[in-house]
Amino acid sequence: MTELEQAAAFLFREARHLDMHEWDAWVAMYRKDAVYWLPAWRDEYQTTTDPQTEVSMIFHNTRLGLEERIARIESRKSITALPLPRTLHQIGNVELRAASPAQIETEATFAVHVYDPRTAKEHTRFGRYQHVISREQETWLIAKKKIILVNDKVPAVLDFYSI
Numbered sequence: 001m002t003e004l005e006q007a008a009a010f011l012f013r014e015a016r017h018l019d020m021h022e023w024d025a026w027v028a029m030y031r032k033d034a035v036y037w038l039p040a041w042r043d044e045y046q047t048t049t050d051p052q053t054e055v056s057m058i059f060h061n062t063r064l065g066l067e068e069r070i071a072r073i074e075s076r077k078s079i080t081a082l083p084l085p086r087t088l089h090q091i092g093n094v095e096l097r098a099a100s101p102a103q104i105e106t107e108a109t110f111a112v113h114v115y116d117p118r119t120a121k122e123h124t125r126f127g128r129y130q131h132v133i134s135r136e137q138e139t140w141l142i143a144k145k146k147i148i149l150v151n152d153k154v155p156a157v158l159d160f161y162s163i
Contacts, residue, residue: 007106008094010133010140015089015110018161023070027063031134031141036060038147038163047148057149057158069160087162088113091129104133104140114162123155125163 001009010029017026030036038058039047048054051061060066076082090111097105111126132144147163 003099003104004094004096006140007096007104007131007133008091008108011091011094011106011108011129011131014142015091019087019089021084021161023074027066027070029142030063030066030145031136031143032063034060034063034066034142035144035146036063036066036160037145038149038158041152057152058147058160058163066160083117085162086115086117097130102135103143104131106131106133110163112162121155124151125154126150127163 014026014029017023017029035051036058037051037060038056039049039051040055040057042048042054048056051059073084090113092109094106094108097107099105106129108129108131109126110129111124113122113124115122127150128148130144130146130148131142133140134143135141149163
């Protein structure tokens with residue numbers, strides 16, 4: 001398998017874990033110091049560039065933030081996610097931006113189809129993913145994921161499983 005094929009397979013696996021609500025397997029794909037970032041749009045043409053000083057739609061600077069969100073969902077104390085929406089992640093146009101034996105950088109497009117069983121409404125979110133994937137021994141883990149949400153006027157709750 002080429003590096004591009006390996007990277008694409010990795011992204012597809014991440015999407016499948018989200019769609020199947022396999023939270024433990026999904027979060028295990030992230031390094032402990034992973035950054036997960038969904039910047040806000042500054043204006044119609046640019047997103048924010050610094051999550052420490054500007055608004056973000058979602059920002060976690062370690063995997064712990066993702067784990068805490070998963071714990072709230074699994075505890076069933078997060079009423080905004082009950083029942084959880086059904087999702088279908090589609091990833092395309094996967095590009096290898098940089099590669100070395102220790103790290104791969106990818107960019108891809110995505111569309112996430114979301115169905116909310118509470119309201120029987122559906123919508124689609126779409127944009128671009130940027131991943132930095134690093135090797136730790138024989139395992140590849142996400143060091144950074146940046147999500148550019150093109151249609152940021154979302155009609156429902158925005159959470160990690162729906163983008």
